[in-house]
Amino acid sequence: MIPAGVAGWPIAHSLSPLIHSTWIEGAGLEASYEAFGPEDEAAFRSLVVQGRDGRLAGLNVTAPYKALALSLADEATPTAKACGSANLLVFREGRAFADSTDGLGFMQALAEQAPDLDVAGRPVVILGAGGATRAAAVALKSAEAEVGLLNRTRARAEALADELGVSVVEPEALENAVLIVNALSVQPDLDVARFADDAVLMDMTYRPLTTPFLAAGRARSLRKVDGLAMLIGQARPSFEAIFGVPVPPVDIRRVVLDALGETA
Structure with missing residues (x-):
């Protein structure tokens, strides 16, 4: 399956790879999700080109590229347009579709x-x-x-x-x-x-x-x-849009809390 990932800078702190990789395993998918660290707009634009070329299934987008992601999309949901930014790009048949799942x-x-x-x-x-x-x-x-x-x-x-x-x-x-x-x-x-x-x-x-x-x-x-509830909440529709399957029944909050060393 074509890979997906999260794009932003800095990116080392992102929990998205942990969340999505856990769901990928739980859903039994042959897929991958990684952190991309484009350090400038030119590098981010290159990722979008890769998506349009069929080399990426989708991207979650974080700071500082959310507004740029919306501007590069071929189509955008009303929500993304209202927000003036997109945290999700899905690539299909050479086109980029933007959405905002943060809300x-x-x-x-x-x-x-x-x-x-x-x-x-x-x-x-x-x-x-x-x-x-x-x-x-x-x-x-x-x-x-x-x-x-x-x-x-x-x-x-x-x-x-x-x-x-x-x-x-x-x-x-x-x-x-x-x-x-x-x-x-x-x-x-x-x-x-x-x-x-x-x-x-x-x-x-x-x-x-x-x-x-x-x-x-x-x-x-x-x-x-807390912010973790929002992070997981925005990730669910992103996963389903990129991979085309429901989020599996995994206690993802517990997985993330363990990774953070938090107890509750």
């Missing part, structure tokens, strides 16, 4: 770890205005949440909010939010004592699994959603 992974993580959370018509705050914010904002907007972006550089938040059709909020909005999502590459310095008692905290980071942001929420008995 699916985001909502799946919420459903698994905060199943009673209903965001429809309720305020949600996303911390950050970078690439990680896009898919979350689009998914939450589709779920009819009142999405607000909070970022240190307000102009950047305003530009993204205008593009996505959401709002920019001030720190006071955290007090009434039913969901607060950390989409920053660094840990936020926030007073969790000001959050509502029923607030859910989510962190897109999964190293460590319980980040300082989530640990502070847990100390207040707030519900938390």
Whole structure:
């Protein structure tokens, strides 16, 4: 079977090869999935050429190439277009098809770890205005949440909010939010004592699994959603799109936790 993989830079930290290789084995496929480390856009474009030439079945795409992946695709789903980026390229008959499964992974993580959370018509705050914010904002907007972006550089938040059709909020909005999502590459310095008692905290980071942001929420008995749940959630539809078979019944979270040296 034609190989597949994940493309980004840096790439050594990626858990995607572990996840997909475990599923490949569980499904009994004669396939491979590897980490590609294109260090620049030219090298990434070369991978896409390989896909169109029939030498790659598909690519998961991570930073910093998600926007480029969308621009290189022959076709893209409405979700990818709304996000302005793609984390998945599937190659068929010389063409590249783009999708964004990050939003699916985001909502799946919420459903698994905060199943009673209903965001429809309720305020949600996303911390950050970078690439990680896009898919979350689009998914939450589709779920009819009142999405607000909070970022240190307000102009950047305003530009993204205008593009996505959401709002920019001030720190006071955290007090009434039913969901607060950390989409920053660094840990936020926030007073969790000001959050509502029923607030859910989510962190897109999964190293460590319980980040300082989530640990502070847990100390207040707030519900938390970790980044690993989102990572696995976005990987499922990617696997099925690339390999054309359902994800096998493997406890993939346990596999990944063991690899990370985490207990829960």
